[in-house]
Amino acid sequence: xxxxxxxxxxxxxxxxxxxxxxxxxxxxxxxxxxxxxxxxxxxxxxxxxxxxxxxxxxxxxxxxxxxxxxxxxxxxxxxxxxxxxxxxxxxxxxxxxxxxxxxxxxxxxxxx
Amino acid sequence: xxxxxxxxxxxxxxxxxxxxxxxxxxxxxxxxxxxxxxxxxxxxxxxxxxxxxxxxxxxxxxxxxxxxxxxxxxxxxxxxxxxxxxxxxxxxxxxxxxxxxxxxxxxxxxxxxxxxx
Numbered sequence: 001x002x003x004x005x006x007x008x009x010x011x012x013x014x015x016x017x018x019x020x021x022x023x024x025x026x027x028x029x030x031x032x033x034x035x036x037x038x039x040x041x042x043x044x045x046x047x048x049x050x051x052x053x054x055x056x057x058x059x060x061x062x063x064x065x066x067x068x069x070x071x072x073x074x075x076x077x078x079x080x081x082x083x084x085x086x087x088x089x090x091x092x093x094x095x096x097x098x099x100x101x102x103x104x105x106x107x108x109x110x111x112x
Numbered sequence: 113x114x115x116x117x118x119x120x121x122x123x124x125x126x127x128x129x130x131x132x133x134x135x136x137x138x139x140x141x142x143x144x145x146x147x148x149x150x151x152x153x154x155x156x157x158x159x160x161x162x163x164x165x166x167x168x169x170x171x172x173x174x175x176x177x178x179x180x181x182x183x184x185x186x187x188x189x190x191x192x193x194x195x196x197x198x199x200x201x202x203x204x205x206x207x208x209x210x211x212x213x214x215x216x217x218x219x220x221x222x223x224x225x226x227x228x229x
Contacts, residue, residue, distance in 0.1 A: 042222050043205070043220030043222050044155065049217065093216060098143060098162075098167075099145070101157065102155045
């Protein structure tokens with residue numbers, strides 16, 4: 001079917017490697033960030049979130065790092081698996097807003 | 113329901129026609145969102161409901177787009193006089209309002225793919 005990843009920045013890794021997906025944001029008022037994973041033909045799915053009063057948060061095989069000085073967010077996936085292949089979006093909320101703003105996304109391709 | 117349900121999953125229509133897209137959110141979720149996603153892009157906000165009322169409709173591109181949620185559950189996105197540029201995947205999401213960090217996490221449906229010929 002149609003690929004959500006078309007025209008997106010792409011990261012290709014080998015199974016078992018660690019992956020790092022980056023996201024830059026521009027709104028200095030953003031105080032809450034979420035990473036979503038979107039597989040082909042599906043809606044985005046929550047992975048992990050972080051508030052602006054934290055620099056790092058860990059989940060199962062995933063870690064999010066936040067650098068507010070340079071307005072940069074990263075998602076680290078340990079021991080990447082073929083099932084991790086998807087498009088990954090960062091989303092931000094600011095000033096108590098309930099409406100997340102999504103970035104453009106990065107396509108992750110995991111080769112067995 | 114167990115998840116957010118959207119119908120139809122695919123809709124092909126002709127330019128100038130009227131379409132309705134339906135969203136059935138997770139039971140008990142008071143917040144409901146509509147986003148639009150074009151190929152190779154992230155979801156773009158359209159409208160946000162809190163209960164029955166549209167709390168923020170600033171993302172609707174023009175007056176051909178309208179959404180309702182009359183009983184605070186199911187929502188319908190309505191597009192009049194469709195144009196080829198309306199072709200996209202329309203995503204619906206709902207939220208209970210809090211996530212692991214105490215803020216807003218959205219649960220998305222699979223989307224309705226609209227193609228305007």
